[in-house]
Amino acid sequence: MRRSTLAALALCTTFGFSSSILAAGDAEQRTAESRAVIKAFAGELKTALKGAMKSGGPLEAIAVCNETAPAIATRHGDAKDWDVGRTSLKIRNPGSAPDVWETSVLQSFEQRKAGGEDVKTMDYGEFVELDGKKVFRYMKAIPTGEVCLNCHGGDNVKPEVEAKLAELYPDDKARGYSIGDIRGAFTIVQPAE
Numbered sequence: 001m002r003r004s005t006l007a008a009l010a011l012c013t014t015f016g017f018s019s020s021i022l023a024a025g026d027a028e029q030r031t032a033e034s035r036a037v038i039k040a041f042a043g044e045l046k047t048a049l050k051g052a053m054k055s056g057g058p059l060e061a062i063a064v065c066n067e068t069a070p071a072i073a074t075r076h077g078d079a080k081d082w083d084v085g086r087t088s089l090k091i092r093n094p095g096s097a098p099d100v101w102e103t104s105v106l107q108s109f110e111q112r113k114a115g116g117e118d119v120k121t122m123d124y125g126e127f128v129e130l131d132g133k134k135v136f137r138y139m140k141a142i143p144t145g146e147v148c149l150n151c152h153g154g155d156n157v158k159p160e161v162e163a164k165l166a167e168l169y170p171d172d173k174a175r176g177y178s179i180g181d182i183r184g185a186f187t188i189v190q191p192a193e
């Protein structure tokens with residue numbers, strides 16, 4: 001038994017597989033850590049949004065998305081020395097615009113959804129080079145739920161909410177969503193060297 005394991009290891013090394021196996025293990029761990037951070041981030045965001053919607057309605061809840069969401073993202077990122085944020089193919093905040101890698105992952109999410117995959121568990125991560133440095137990048141799709149339609153829907157958006165959004169985001173593209181659509185994705189960059 002042990003001998004065969006050794007033989008297998010020797011084979012792997014000979015063919016240069018061992019480093020890719022190690023990298024795969026590392027990617028798995030980084031993916032697991034990313035999922036945990038996003039779970040915490042999304043949970044906090046949901047609680048803050050629900051609370052604000054209950055106490056002040058969508059008009060006041062805009063502040064949660066406007067100020068609280070980026071603040072929560074930064075706090076979770078800083079704790080790990082990662083970049084944590086949100087992005088989308090149709091953005092509201094121009095500061096959250098996707099880069100080339102994020103755009104291609106978001107497009108692949110749309111294809112995976114069209115292929116019948118569940119948006120709730122859809123994610124993707126890989127090692128890439130960013131600005132000359134090795135990093136691990138990870139994204140997790142964000143499904144559109146009913147509450148989101150108050151501010152990202154079509155006709156569901158109240159006139160006063162629409163006016164406030166237009167004032168804050170004159171170039172807003174994040175409208176016209178339906179339940180189940182991919183609203184965007186959480187996005188993480190982990191330094192990897």
Ligand code: HEC
Nearest residue numbers: 058061062065066086091092093096147148151174183184
């Ligand atoms: C009360 C209004 C409101 C509700 C409800 C709301 N959002 Fe937003 N959303 C915003 C605002 C405002 C921004 C821009 C935040 C910023 O400036 O970074 C935003 C931004 C986003 C972004 C970042 C990408 C972008 O377009 O700038 C995502 C992703 C997002 N919302 C998803 C959701 C999801 C999913 C829900 C439902 C669970 C939801 N939102 C509910 C107002 C809302």
